[in-house]
Amino acid sequence: MSPSPTAIQVLDPQAIERALRRVAHEIIERNPDLEKIVLAGIPSRGVEIARRLCDTINSIGKVRPEIGIVDVSMHRDDIGRRKNISPVEVSHLPLNLEGATLILVDDVLFSGRTCRAAMDAIMSFGRPSRIQLAVLVDRGHRELPIRADYIAKNLPTSLNQRVYVRFQNTDGTPDSVWVEKE
């Protein structure tokens, strides 16, 4: 599924890079104990963003945070309600999360349900001392009491709009964020 010709581009590759660089700075500022950080991406684009943040943090802070993958599909509460089942990816987190600061990374923050499921998934791996949330786009319309700690781009939307995030590495199209009226 690719954004249609009527979609409006809100971020280009340079804008995405600048915004993620700022988020990396904020992460370093908020976490003096950088070596305890685990960046856990939600497949598939959250993993790509986690990788980029990791590289940027490494180049600024000289510490390379560990990267993890948290698949949320088996922790969702809407099985049977969805029209289509999306592929379940293998989760991968460090064996010992005790004392770690886990930063959950996703592309779009919307209802907050994915984030809720991801926190549930993380708890089944162990007990990190804190969980923070970093997102590329916050489009509003939360259905749960959840907010992001790091937001690359605030994007006010209406409920009938769709937000698309595309990356060269995951989608084969240039890095971009689009909004479209349904």
Next chain:
Amino acid sequence: MSLWPHKDLIGIQELEASEINTLLDTAAAFKQVGTREIKKVPALRGKTLVNFFVEPSTRTRTSFELAAYRLSADVINISTSTSSLTKGETLKDTAKNLEALHADIIVLRHSSAGAAKFLAERLEASVINAGDGSHEHPTQALLDAFTIRENLGAIAGLHIAIIGDILFSRVARSNIHLLLKLGARITLVGPSTLVPHYFKQMGCEITHDIDSILGEVDVVNLLRIQHERQRQEYFPSLGEYTSFFGLTKKRAEKLKPGCLIMHPGPINRGVEIDSDVADSDRSVILDQVTNGLATRMAVLYLCAGRSKTGE
């Protein structure tokens, strides 16, 4: 296009290669759950699974039961002795009653081929075939494929020998469908009474001489000699079967390095396989059991995602 459009799992014959791969990929994700501190996910919370086993089984039933628990579903076990089938109730009526109790998934083992399909067409609930007569045993074939893929990387291009009682084996039928769909080459081995030539029509090769293929194959899958299904003698004696077709220590030495030894269990030590060979490091028989759990979790997860009872 849907990754998994099926409410039920009746047989491998009805599946596309892409759907089989979706299932195996999903199973890999569920296998990871077994390594977590908390080995349980809430995916099927609030769903009810009925293990409806009209034919005895410990292994498959336990595996489905544990898979359901790991997915947070509730489980009821019904076996022949506890069901009203012994009082003359028909299969359909028993199943309708289970559905009236809001069962979401029914796992059925039955001695008649087609029993699972019969129920699937009449019930809203998901029906998973856990073996129907000599027809199919799809989850066994899927866990076998998962084990092969995990050990050897891919299935396409492999040469796989299935040895033993092919005629009566639902495991063999499901395995043949699956492996051919994923591009493997299959040789069936056994006495001519148990490996009839019409299996060639499915696309398999056949030999009655086990020693001729041992050095060529990447996987040997040994099937149990099923005493309970053989009403007449298909070979003179177990001893003679072992001397012609058993995987003895001497025969195992002729296998290619890295060749996997598989068996769906329960094994008859000293009949189709020597005790030492079954316990050797090339044997993945216990891996198959572990993988069976992950595979069945994937099956339950995917089918429950398509069933209508959740709406």
